[in-house]
Amino acid sequence: MIEIVEVDDFLHNLEKASNIDLQVVTPTLPLFKANSVSDDATAQRSIIGDAKGAFKAILANCFLLAFNMSPHAELSSTSSENPAPAVQRAFDGFLTENINENHLPSVENRSHLRYTPEEEVHDLVCVGFGPASLAIGVALHDALDGTDASLMDVPGLQTRSPKVAFLEKQSQFAWHAGMLLPGAKMQITFMKDMATLRNPRSEFTFLNYLHQKDRLVEFANLNTFLPARVEYEDYMKWCASWFEDVVSYDQEVVKVVPEKCASGEITTFTVVSRNQLTGRTEARRTKHVVIAAGGRPNIPRPFPSHHPKVIHSSKFAYTSKQVLPDYQAPYKVAVIGNGQSAAEIFDFLHANYPNSQTRLLIKGGALRPSDDSPFVNEIFNPSRVDSTFNRESRLRSTTLLEDKGTNYGVVRLNLLEHIYETLYMQRIRYGSSPEAEATQWPHRIMPYRRVMEVGDSPVLKNGVRLTIQDQSPLYFSEVPGGQERKEVMDVDAVFVATGYLRDLHETLLQDARHLMPGGDLADAKWTVQRDYKIRFEEKRVAEDAGVWLQGCCETTHGLSDTLLSILACRGGEMVRSLFEQPTKWDSGDVLGGFEERN
Known part of the structure; x- marks a missing residue:
């Protein structure tokens, strides 16, 4: 007890x-x-x-x-x-x-959301408990707490605390755990935390986290808006700890099934999950579903999806020690990619494996800096989502392509400068000739490279052989006068930093495809409204029920969709959309022993 x-x-x-x-x-x-x-x-x-x-x-x-x-x-x-x-x-x-802290039950870091037994009908089940779902939980807490004036009048929250469950595949809250490298900094200001831009009075601001951890003054002395990545993950873990009562970890959701209803309209969905510890299948009925499952590692062809020596960047921090256990060994390593993660891995290997040979293979001619200047940063303003969504689809696609340089395939300038300085020091030690660079430099960036084949190495035990095409103008056969040039590279490990795929919702909603507008058409994809609610065929799903998508709507809602930048404001938008319609419940439902108000 x-x-x-x-x-x-x-x-x-x-x-x-x-x-x-x-x-x-x-x-x-x-x-x-x-x-x-x-x-x-x-x-x-x-x-x-x-x-x-x-x-x-x-x-x-x-x-x-x-x-x-x-x-x-x-x-x-x-x-x-x-x-x-x-x-x-x-x-x-x-x-x-x-009343003081000694007169009331003493509870630290506890949200206003309450545990709901699995067999009860829920108001909301969130698939995944990463930053997107966490932001929804925080906004719900603020709405119930009364600190967020913008959410005081949400109809579905006026009479009762909602019955909410978050289902998370991981065994605990984690955010990019595989890339929490020493010295890695956030790329956005801490002001874009889980709450500040929506409700600066929230208990969930980064500044309140620092205050609770007794580090506020010392952080202020750092004179920075960019905390260490490891600290920001700790902040989000701290936020997540408030919701322990309503989060079920080690739950892999396998499908979301619409329930048949006598009235003809779907009023509830069943979220089916598998307990990864026991193997038990669980089912939760709910009126609202949010799918915020995050991205899955993108390992493009010709790289094998499951190979002990071909590793996605999302697992680097905890698999590199297994694959490369001896920091003094003369390993040969290839890194694939031209973005922030690839650059961080390349720099980490140079700093921690001094006797290794590291090759960074990039498809372009050079590593390029990210643009985080003030005007460009307005791309990630919460208000920009409206203008992006309302644009004609062709214009929206053009705009997204123009804006990709702010987030995809780019590297923070300070890291670029550090890597360049590292390579420059090799010029001093080994020489600047092409021959010295090719044969003596331990760490190289190889531009215009494309991996054509991947196989077992005949010369390195348990190694990998890469067959690489040089696509620079001189050696690219598709260029007039160009010559085809291929080379082989034998390495002990390959780290692939090629981003993520965000299509899990298509798999989870297979049993609901007949509810798509026009029926289950071949190759049809789910589409969403401005409020992230999936478009079903008219009159097939009740107004106070539905499915919402988070983190997979970039093509309609803009580049910020997969980022942290707008989570605080989007969490509030989601709460309003989810609970805009008051939910009808039996009069016998009670909250904490009290009858619900009419």
Whole structure:
């Protein structure tokens, strides 16, 4: 049993101060009091989680009602046409004298969302619990907490706390764990955290995280807007810890199935998941589904998808030590890609494997810097999503292509300069001739290279052989006068930094394809509205039900769709879209032992 303070003493003091019987005011009070000392884990979780928010609000409601009906209430009816403000002041005074952290259940970092048993119909099930789903959870907490004025009037949140579940495949919250390299910095300001741009008063701001961790002053002394990547992941883990009650880890969602309904319209969906620890299949019914499963590693042809020595960048931090265990060994390593991740891996190998030979193969002529200048950064403003979505599709595609240089295949300038300086030092030591570069430089960038074949190395034990085409103008056969040139490279490991695919929703929604507009047409893809809600065929799905997509809508919503930049604001938009329609529930549904308001 979880130990919490006795609620009876508090209620007794409240009744004594007001000379009223609170059980007359609310018949469900005994249930609340019983739950407060119950052995039932669900009841305890509900009480403890509500302690600092809903507990005070409910008691305040009781107090207001009690004063309105109690003959002993010392309030003059002539003092005000509406006595509520005076009652509120009286209650506030009572709270000041009687409530502190020792009087209420002591709970650290607990959201206003409550655990819902698997068999109950949920309001919302989120597939995945990465930054996108976390932002939705944070926005929901802020809406229920009353700190976000923009979400105070959401109809579906006016009468009850929603029944929410997050299902996550990983065993714990993690964000790009495979690329948390020493010294790696964030590429966006910490102001674009889970809450600040939507609600600076939220408990979930990065600054409040620093305050809670007792590092605010020291961080300020760093004089930077770009925290270390490892610190930002810790910040998001801290945010995620608030939602432990409603997150189920080690749950791999395998499909989302629309449920048949007698009325003809789909009103609920079943989210089917597999417990990766037990193998047990679980099913949760819900009115709303958010698919925010993130991207899966993109390993393009001709690289094999499953090879112990061909590794995607998303796994680099914890697999490089296994593949390259000896930091002093003369390994031969190839890195594929021309973006930030590829550059970071290339730089890490140079710094930590001094005797290795590292080759960075890029398809272009040079590594290019990302553009994070102020005007260009406006591409990632939350308001830009509207203008992007509303553009004609051809113009939108052209704009996205123009903007890709801000995020794809580019590297932060300070890292570029550092790598260039590293290569320059090799010129001093080994010489600048093409022959010296090809035969003596331990670390090289090889431009205009394309890997044509991948196989086992005949000269390196357990190694990989790459057959590479030089596509520079001199050696590219498709260029007039060009000559075809291929070379082979034998390496101990290949690290592929070629991005992610974001199409898991197509697999998860296979059983719902008959609900597509026009039916299940061959090669048809799911489309979404501005609010990220999937377009189903008219009158097939009820207005207060549906499926929403997150992180896979770049072609319609812009480059920021897969990034952290707009998560705070988008989380608020999602909450409003999800709960715009009040949900109809049976009168027997209760919250924390209290009947729901009508």
